[in-house]
Amino acid sequence: xxxxxxxxxxxxxxxxxxxxxxxxxxxxxxxxxxxxxxxxxxxxxxxxxxxxxxxxxxxxxxxxxxxxxxxxxxxxxxxxxxxxxxxxxxxxxxxxxxxxxxxxxx
Numbered sequence: 851x852x853x854x855x856x857x858x859x860x861x862x863x864x865x866x867x868x869x870x871x872x873x874x875x876x877x878x879x880x881x882x883x884x885x886x887x888x889x890x891x892x893x894x895x896x897x898x899x900x901x902x903x904x905x906x907x908x909x910x911x912x913x914x915x916x917x918x919x920x921x922x923x924x925x926x927x928x929x930x931x932x933x934x935x936x937x938x939x940x941x942x943x944x945x946x947x948x949x950x951x952x953x954x955x956x
Contacts, residue, residue: 853930855892856918862890864908864915878907895934898947913955 865875865886872890876883879900888894889904896904905912918927938944 852892853918853927853934854895857895857915858890858892860915860917861886861904861908864910865890868908870907875904875907879903898951901951912951916955 865872870878872886873883876886879886880903881900885894885896885900889896901912901915905915935945935948
């Protein structure tokens with residue numbers, strides 16, 4: 851299972867734990883329901899701003915959404931992270947956003 855799917859499953863788990871529908875989460879985050887659905891199914895990863903709003907609405911820590919029992923090894927997690935970051939390696943703004951986000955986890 852890849853990183854985006856695992857992340858999406860965690861969003862879904864915490865959304866359901868808070869008794870929120872996808873529609874209500876989308877409303878509170880300020881996105882459309884198709885975006886939440888795409889995140890939960892692993893098709894899409896939220897922007898840094900939307901990620902911050904998701905964390906706030908779900909009342910969880912950033913790290914809670916990135917805890918994956920289904921990924922077996924650190925190497926697999928690392929490779930998934932690198933593949934995601936590589937998709938926008940030429941976009942300085944997004945790379946800086948990722949760097950800043952990672953710093954919040956440390």
